[in-house]
Amino acid sequence: MPLSLVNRPPNRLVAFGCLALSMSLVGSYVALSKPLVAALPVFLLGWLRFGIGALAMLGWLRKPREEVPLAPRMRWLLFLESFLGNFLFTVCMLYGVSLTSAVSAGVIMAAIPAAVALMSWAFLRERISARVWSAVACAAVGIGLLALSKQQHTGGAGPGVTGDRAWLGNLLIVGAVLCEASYAVIGKRLTKVLGPKRIAALINLWGFALMTPLGFYLALRFDFAAVPAGIWLLLVFYALAASVFSVWLWMTGLRGVPAALGGVFTVMLPISTALIGVLALGEHLVGMQLLAFAVALLGVLLATFPSRQQLRAARVATRTQAR
Numbered sequence: 001m002p003l004s005l006v007n008r009p010p011n012r013l014v015a016f017g018c019l020a021l022s023m024s025l026v027g028s029y030v031a032l033s034k035p036l037v038a039a040l041p042v043f044l045l046g047w048l049r050f051g052i053g054a055l056a057m058l059g060w061l062r063k064p065r066e067e068v069p070l071a072p073r074m075r076w077l078l079f080l081e082s083f084l085g086n087f088l089f090t091v092c093m094l095y096g097v098s099l100t101s102a103v104s105a106g107v108i109m110a111a112i113p114a115a116v117a118l119m120s121w122a123f124l125r126e127r128i129s130a131r132v133w134s135a136v137a138c139a140a141v142g143i144g145l146l147a148l149s150k151q152q153h154t155g156g157a158g159p160g161v162t163g164d165r166a167w168l169g170n171l172l173i174v175g176a177v178l179c180e181a182s183y184a185v186i187g188k189r190l191t192k193v194l195g196p197k198r199i200a201a202l203i204n205l206w207g208f209a210l211m212t213p214l215g216f217y218l219a220l221r222f223d224f225a226a227v228p229a230g231i232w233l234l235l236v237f238y239a240l241a242a243s244v245f246s247v248w249l250w251m252t253g254l255r256g257v258p259a260a261l262g263g264v265f266t267v268m269l270p271i272s273t274a275l276i277g278v279l280a281l282g283e284h285l286v287g288m289q290l291l292a293f294a295v296a297l298l299g300v301l302l303a304t305f306p307s308r309q310q311l312r313a314a315r316v317a318t319r320t321q322a323r
Helices: 012-032 034-039 042-056 072-099 102-109 112-123 130-154 163-190 196-220 229-254 259-279 287-304 308-322
Strands: none
Touching: 012 034, 012 229, 012 259, 034 042, 034 229, 042 072, 042 196, 042 229, 072 163, 072 196, 102 163, 112 130, 112 163, 112 259, 130 259, 130 287, 163 229, 163 259, 196 229, 229 259, 259 287
16 A cells, blocks of 8 residues: 555544544543443553453554655654553552542643643644634533532542642642643654554553553452452453554644644543433433533534534535536
8 A cells, every 4th residue: 555545544524533532542541441440450451451452453553665764853752652651650649549539630631732732832733723722622611510519419539539639639730731631742753653553562562561561460469359340341442442542543643733723632532421321321411511512512513523614624625516
């Protein structure tokens, strides 16, 4: 297959669909990972996830004939993508939530789209349009309202949260935000030289290597026979969704849009998490949560609806083809 066809980015609509589906998958496995964390230690869970993902993507590790040799800088970016977006994000997020309230974590995570936009402007020199900034603002307001609705519904802090260590939990959540934003920005750089499947396979392999020391240590002392069969099935879904499909979809979408615009779609993460909570975990939506969803989806529409220039160009192209 010619190199030009391999590296051709998807059209804008397909890219939007990939980005939205990727973040929806992330939100779903975040919600469904609660029983996994209760049954397995965090580092053992991460090690098993990356191990299952590596087995599923063995074929994706093979270097395509048309792929150019990776420069040392690209190899370094691959490691950073996995270290920040896979390993460190998981550690910061899980331990951060355990030390602070879910409300505080939700409000801080609302900064992800803005962090992606700022990093894209600073490191990729992308121009941020007023519409994208408006979409970022809607995403932040929507997730903030969602966090406030949790506070009204549950009373704020979760069990076991102590005020004297909440500052550390909040700091870890800020670290998770920066890791997720870095993941989006570095991923945009990687898509210029590697295909989505290769990126997914390589960063998963790095994640497996980073998790192996602690994961293997815990595995030697863990009673696997005590884990119910349903947990193992859920683990397979979690591994495939987190390591394979969400990463492949995200990298595919980033090939067709700027990283700042892609960052807006992180708003789908808390939306899908809440929907899974309602549909699968028996939770209930309140009025503030519905308002949060409406504002967040307005941000996605602002980001994805074509501008006048794009509509005019599409009309011109259609007329040209008709002739």
